[in-house]
Amino acid sequence: xxxxxxxxxxxxxxxxxxxxxxxxxxxxxxxxxxxxxxxxxxxxxxxxxxxxxxxxxxxxxxxxxxxxxxxxxxxxxxxxxxxxxxxxxxxxxxxxxxxxxxxxxxxxxxxxxxxxxxxxxxxxxxxxxxxxxxxxxxxxxxxxxxxxxxxxxxxxxxxxxxxxxxxxxxxxxxxxxxxxxxxxxxxxxxxxxxxxxxxxxxxxxxxxxxxxxxxxxxxxxxxxxxxxxxxxxxxxxxxxxxxxxxxxxxxxxxxxxxxxxxxxxxxxxxxxxxxxxxxxxxxxxxxxxxxxxxxxxxxxxxxxxxxxxxxxxxxxxxxxxxxxxxxxxxxxxxxxxxxxxxxxxxxxxxxxxxxxxxxxxxxxxxxxxxxxxxxxxxxxxxxxxxxxxxxxxxxxxxxxxxxxxxxxxxxxxxxxxxxxxxxxxxxxxxxxxxxxxxxxxxxxxxxxxxxxxxxxxxxxxxxxxxxxxxxxxxxxxxxxxxxxxxxxxxxxxxxxxxxxxxxxxxxxxxxxxxxxxxxxxxxxxxxxxxxx
Amino acid sequence: xxxxxxxxxxxxxxxxxxxxxxxxxxxxxxxxxxxxxxxxxxxxxxxxxxxxxxxxxxxxxxxxxxxxxxxxxxxxxxxxxxxxxxxxxxxxxxxxxxxxxxxxxxxxxxxxxxxxxxxxxxxxxxxxxxxxxxxxxxxxxxxxxxxxxxxxxxxxxxxxxxxxxxxxxxxxxxxxxxxxxxxxxxxxxxxxxxxxxxxxxxxxxxxxxxxxxxxxxxxxxxxxxxxxxxxxxxxxxxxxxxxxxxxxxxxxxxxxxxxxxxxxxxxxxxx
Numbered sequence: 182x183x184x185x186x187x188x189x190x191x192x193x194x195x196x197x198x199x200x201x202x203x204x205x206x207x208x209x210x211x212x213x214x215x216x217x218x219x220x221x222x223x224x225x226x227x228x229x230x231x232x233x234x235x236x237x238x239x240x241x242x243x244x245x246x247x248x249x250x251x252x253x254x255x256x257x258x259x260x261x262x263x264x265x266x267x268x269x270x271x272x273x274x275x276x277x278x279x280x281x282x283x284x285x286x287x288x289x290x291x292x293x294x295x296x297x298x299x300x301x302x303x304x305x306x307x308x309x310x311x312x313x314x315x316x317x318x319x320x321x322x323x324x325x326x327x328x329x330x331x332x333x334x335x336x337x338x339x340x341x342x343x344x345x346x347x348x349x350x351x352x353x354x355x356x357x358x359x360x361x362x363x364x365x366x367x368x369x370x371x372x373x374x375x376x377x378x379x380x381x382x383x384x385x386x387x388x389x390x391x392x393x394x395x396x397x398x399x400x401x402x403x404x405x406x407x408x409x410x411x412x413x414x415x416x417x418x419x420x421x422x423x424x425x426x427x428x429x430x431x432x433x434x435x436x437x438x439x440x441x442x443x444x445x446x447x448x449x450x451x452x453x454x455x456x457x458x459x460x461x462x463x464x465x466x467x468x469x470x471x472x473x474x475x476x477x478x479x480x481x482x483x484x485x486x487x488x489x490x491x492x493x494x495x496x497x498x499x500x501x502x503x504x505x506x507x508x509x510x511x512x513x514x515x516x517x518x519x520x521x522x523x524x525x526x527x528x529x530x531x532x533x534x535x536x537x538x539x540x541x542x543x544x545x546x547x548x549x550x551x552x553x554x555x556x557x558x559x560x561x562x563x564x565x566x567x568x569x570x571x572x573x574x575x576x577x578x579x580x581x582x583x584x585x586x587x588x589x590x591x592x593x594x595x596x597x598x599x600x601x602x603x604x605x606x607x608x609x610x611x612x613x614x615x616x617x618x619x620x621x622x623x624x625x626x627x628x629x630x631x632x633x634x635x636x637x638x639x640x641x642x643x644x645x646x647x648x649x650x651x652x653x654x655x656x657x658x659x660x661x662x663x664x665x666x667x668x669x670x671x672x673x674x675x676x677x678x679x680x681x682x683x684x685x686x687x688x689x690x691x692x693x694x695x696x697x698x699x700x701x702x703x704x705x706x707x708x709x710x711x712x713x
Numbered sequence: 714x715x716x717x718x719x720x721x722x723x724x725x726x727x728x729x730x731x732x733x734x735x736x737x738x739x740x741x742x743x744x745x746x747x748x749x750x751x752x753x754x755x756x757x758x759x760x761x762x763x764x765x766x767x768x769x770x771x772x773x774x775x776x777x778x779x780x781x782x783x784x785x786x787x788x789x790x791x792x793x794x795x796x797x798x799x800x801x802x803x804x805x806x807x808x809x810x811x812x813x814x815x816x817x818x819x820x821x822x823x824x825x826x827x828x829x830x831x832x833x834x835x836x837x838x839x840x841x842x843x844x845x846x847x848x849x850x851x852x853x854x855x856x857x858x859x860x861x862x863x864x865x866x867x868x869x870x871x872x873x874x875x876x877x878x879x880x881x882x883x884x885x886x887x888x889x890x891x892x893x894x895x896x897x898x899x900x901x902x903x904x905x906x907x908x909x910x911x912x913x914x915x916x917x918x919x920x921x922x923x924x925x926x927x928x929x930x931x932x933x934x935x936x937x938x939x940x941x942x943x944x945x946x947x948x949x950x951x952x953x954x955x956x957x958x959x960x961x962x963x964x965x966x967x968x969x970x971x972x973x974x975x976x977x978x979x980x981x982x983x984x
Contacts, residue, residue, distance in 0.1 A: 182787070247743075258791040260831070261743030278960060279715070279831035280743045313932065314762035315789045348794060349768060349786030 183346035183354050184256030186370040187361055188339055192323050194366050195340040199304070199321045201364065202342075206357055208306035208319060219300045221330070222378060223248070223270065224386075225291035226424060226433065231387035233287050235259055236375035239295075241266045248293075250284060253373035256345050260284065268295035268330065269429050290485060292430040295330040297382035308353060316350040317357055319343070329382035336381040341370065390420040391436035399557025399607040399702030403454055404546030406556035410447060410603045411540050414440045419533060425474075426524040428517045431481040438478055441471045446599035450563035454548045459539050466532045477520045480513040482632075483639070493664045494657055501657035504650050505643060557699035560604030565696050567597040572689075575623075575680045584634050587676065591627035598624060607702070612695040619683055626672060626679040633669035637662055715959050716823060716833040718852035722868040724839035726858040727891035729756045730925050730935070732836035734948040735856075735955070737934040740793035742952075744831035747785065750798035751848070752838040753805075758797040761788050762932050771801040775809065775818040775847070781826050790937075794830075809843045816843070820851035841875055849881045854959060854967075858891030859914070861903035870976050876969040885967045887958055889951055890918040892925075911975040913967050915958070917951035920944050 189195040202208065220238040224230040230237055230250075237250045246266035250259040260280035264270050271292040275281035302324040308317040325338035344361060346354030361367055370377070379386040393413035397406040417440035424433030445467045452460050487506055491499045523529065539545060553559035571593045578586050598620055605613055644658050682688075719732040729752070736748040750757040755765035767774060768784045785794045809818065823833055837848050849855065857872065859865050869888055876884055894900050907914055919925070922944040924935050931938045936945045957963045 258745070260745065261792070263743075278742075278744070278956070280745075283831070312762040312764065347787035349784075 182256050182348055183351065184254055185344050185358060185361075186254060186374060187342040187344070187367040188370050189341060190339065190366050192340055195321065195323055195342070198342065198361075198364050198367065202319060202357075202360065203306060205360055206308055206317070206319070208308050208317075211305035211307045211318065216302055216304060217300070218303060219298070220249075221268070221295045222297045222299060222375065223268075223293040223295050225288050226294055226421075226429070227291065227389035227391060228387035229287050229289075229291060230293075231375065231379075235287075237284075237293055238299075239264065239266070239270075250280070253375040255343075255374055269293070269427075271430060290431050294424075294429060296384055297330055297379055298328045299378050300324075300326045308357075310353075316347055316353040318345040318347070319357070320345070325378070327378050327381040329384065332382070336383075338377060338381055342367070343374075391417055391432075391439070393417060395603075395606050397556050397604070397606045398705065399555060399560070399699045400705035401556040401607070402704065403553055403556055403559050406559070406604070406607075407447075407451060407454060407546040408540050411444060411536075414444045414447070415533065415537060415540065418444070422524055422529070422533075426521045428521070431478075431485060434474060434478055434481060434520075438471065438474050441467055441474070442595070443599045443603065445471060446596045447603050449596070450567065450600050451546075451559065453552060454546050454559060456544045456548065459544070463532075463536055463539070466536075470529065470532060473520060473523045477513070477516045479635070479639070480509060480516055483509050483636070484513055486636075490661055493661060498653070498657050498660070501651070501653040502661070504647060504654050505640075505658065508643060508647060555607075555702050555704050556604065557607040557702035560600075560607040561696040561700040564597065564600050564604065565693075567593070567600050568692060571597050572684060575684065578676070578680070580677075584630075584673075587627055587673070588631050588634070591624070591631050594620060594624050594627060604699075607699045608695050609698055612691060616688075616692055616695065619688055623679050623683045626676055630669060630672040630676065633665050633672060637665050637669060640665070714823070714827045714830050714833060715853045716835065716851055717955065717959075718835040718837055718848045718855050719858070720835075720837045720845070720848060720852075720855045720872075721839055721857050721859075721865075722841055722872055723860075723865055726860050726865060727919060727925070728752075728839075728858055729760070729836055730928060731856070731858055731889075731891065731919065731948070731951070732834050733757055733760050733928070734934045734936050734945070735952055736793055736832075736834045737790060737936050738949060738952045739832045739834070740788075740790045741936070744792065745829065746793045747796060747826065747830045747833045748788075748793060749796040749833060749835050751802065751844065752798055752836055753800050753802040754838070755798035755800065755802075757836045758795065758799075760928060760932055760934070761795050763788075763795055763797050765797060765799045767797060767799050767801065771799060771805060774802075774805065775822060781822050782829065785826075806842055806844050809847070814843065816846040816850045819847040823851055841872075849876065849879075849884060852884070854885035854887050854955070856955065857886060857888040858919070859888045860892050861890050861900040861907070863903070866903065866907065866976075870973075873969045873973040873976065877973050882970040883968045885958065886913070886969045886972050887915055887955060887967060888913070888972070889915040889954075892921040893918040894921045911972070912965055913972045913975055915951065915954045917947060917954050919947045919951065 189198060218240075220240045223237045223239055231253065235250055235252055237248050239246055239248050246264050248262045248264045248270065250261070251257060252259065260283065262275055262280055262284070264276075265274060267274070269292050272285045272288060272290065275284060301322050303320050303322040306319040306321065307315045310316050320343040322343065323340045326335050327338065328335040342361065344354070344357055372380075376386050393416070395409055395413060397409050418437060421433045421437040421440070424430070425437045428434070445464070448455070448460060448464055448467065484506075487509065491502050494502065553562060571590065574586070574590045574593055578590065598617070601608070601613065601617060601620070640658055640662050644655060647654065717735070719728040719735070721728055732748060736746050740746045748757060748761075758765050763786055768786065774784070781796065785796055788795050819835070835848055835852065837845065855872075857869055859869050873886060876882060876886070890904055893904060904918060908916065920943055922942065924939050924942045924944045928935050928938075935942060936948055939945055958967055
């Protein structure tokens with residue numbers, strides 16, 4: 182649907198243009214719309230709707246709230262849903278139907294969260310043909326006030342005209358567009374409406390706060406590089422703390438945990454570059470923090486996988502698993518309540534504040550100056566060590582090795598991945614991308630094997646904890662455990678091929694060449710200011 | 714995307730009124746809807762105040778390279794689009810037959826807009842023809858208005874007898890009572906007997922109300938101009954039942970084969 186927004190420098194110019202256009206285009210007032218429009222803009226925390234070119238606006242009315250999903254300029258209507266007037270709307274809160282299915286196709290497990298409130302004063306005009314059919318719409322917006330969610334300060338946007346064409350009535354749109362272009366002081370807006378509103382609220386629309394952009398290079402001095410990496414992960418932890426505490430959706434906890442794990446892997450890898458007391462303290466603190474989140478994440482994953490579990494059963498047996506779902510939901514709620522208390526506690530405040538101060542301190546990363554003059558040198562050393570460990574452990578695994586051996590290898594591979602990701606900027610861009618892909622393939626096999634092994638164990642344990650459950654549930658659980666165990670065996674059988682591919686001589690040589698290049702990098706001048 | 718065809722072998726049973734109102738309700742409830750007027754009388758097109766003319770011409774509507782997307786017009790409702798009809802559609806049947814007996818032409822055209830819509834509603838002309846067979850192929854469900862009279866029920870029976878021996882025996886068929894006049898004992902009898910004996914008939918009755926006729930005066934759906942009227946509420950109830958049959962947990966087997974069995978057991982032969 183064609184549409185153009187025109188920015189107008191002042192309200193008086195807008196009034197004059199409106200009068201001209203109403204007369205020359207033959208517009209009449211559109212019915213049933215108030216001049217005041219107030220709504221709350223929502224997107225997932227990681228900006229999925231905006232990245233897909235859309236935005237959701239919730240409007241509250243006496244007969245209930247509605248969520249309107251449009252493109253970023255509100256010209257194309259993608260769907261409307263009745264929702265509760267809440268600032269967080271999860272996939273399960275959406276009414277069943279095709280619109281919700283499309284929306285969830287984009288959001289996946291993420292909830293919509295309120296980002297900004299917007300109030301507009303606008304007049305709506307339309308043009309009808311001789312049959313009385315609407316062929317063109319014009320919205321005249323003379324005032325837009327924007328307030329970030331939770332903020333008390335507001336910002337204003339300049340007045341604008343919004344010309345909206347209707348499918349199949351292109352001539353009317355083109356004629357109106359020509360008229361507006363001919364008016365003085367009209368400029369087509371360079372930015373879509375929703376982006377403008379979100380920026381006015383001080384937000385970065387479409388940005389995923391879990392994605393860190395690191396600028397370090399191989400020649401970056403080690404303290405600068407470490408401050409940047411640890412600082413970025415600390416930013417992710419802080420950004421996701423509140424959403425994790427409120428359990429807004431499972432991805433908050435997931436991203437929180439990943440940032441903690443990345444911090445831990447990097448701490449272990451760069452131990453020599455850090456003051457020993459600082460290393461010891463934060464190694465313990467982040468280990469404690471990671472442990473606090475483990476059970477909640479495991480339970481989240483069971484619930485997320487539950488439909489897949491039930492789908493494995495013959496259709497008539499599926500309802501028999503319902504008591505398991507109820508048990509999991511109850512346990513998940515309890516565990517999240519416990520985690521919420523932990524995350525709201527002073528210990529977490531202290532860890533994060535002290536860690537931020539430590540990153541800013543002069544002693545941070547200074548221990549590396551003799552051994553590793555550059556980030557490239559440090560990266561090559563720690564990544565090479567982690568890589569060697571993966572190869573060493575992987576080569577010892579045989580068909581008779583216990584599952585724990587694969588689990589340990591998985592942890593090694595994960596540590597390697599986090600180190601490569603953290604120091605990614607120190608390596609050749611194309612080579613590191615390829616190496617990460619190879620590593621991902623191995624991690625995927627190990628991860629899925631571990632998931633199945635844990636699921637089998639957990640479901641067996643759940644069977645013991647379910648009191649007074651009908652025999653059909655136990656039979657369904659037994660069937661499911663058998664299925665998952667079969668999966669586990671299949672993944673185990675596939676491991677050798679995945680590891681062999683990862684351990685191929687050609688890949689190893691490329692990996693070593695990548696590390697050599699990073700090691701040889703010339704030092705760049707220090708950045709001076711700490712980034713944390 | 715789900716495709717519903719408002720279809721009946723018999724004419725004048727309320728297909729167009731139902732198509733326009735159901736499409737409006739589906740759009741009002743939040744979905745993106747395409748209403749395709751396949752009837753050369755172009756009554757649906759007229760109701761939505763659109764000129765009875767097929768953008769790009771009717772000649773290439775179902776064959777050739779043209780995309781349906783280029784022929785669609787926006788209605789006055791933000792989520793409802795219309796593919797208009799014109800008198801020239803009457804030639805379409807002959808063209809279809811000349812091009813061969815293919816029954817997938819509508820389905821293939823709709824596949825090109827599957828990403829654009831949640832629901833497609835086909836307002837079909839009466840009669841069994843090659844065009845109708847294209848409709849049977851394209852539709853997820855045939856929504857069949859039935860006037861509570863032996864003749865109208867007989868045409869429903871004829872329809873399922875046509876579908877079952879062909880490859881459409883599993884096609885969902887959703888009959889509902891249309892133009893019901895509660896003052897007539899025949900209507901009351903047929904509704905109560907058929908509803909009790911064949912649960913595959915949807916429990917929604919569209920009354921024979923003047924409001925439905927007045928749609929022609931307002932040139933707008935009844936659910937838009939008189940949403941509190943009994944007929945508008947009946948269309949809302951019908952929409953809910955259709956949604957439940959298509960997306961919900963409706964346990965009834967609504968295939969043409971099941972309906973044929975039920976009509977044989979309790980249907981028109983006993984009326």
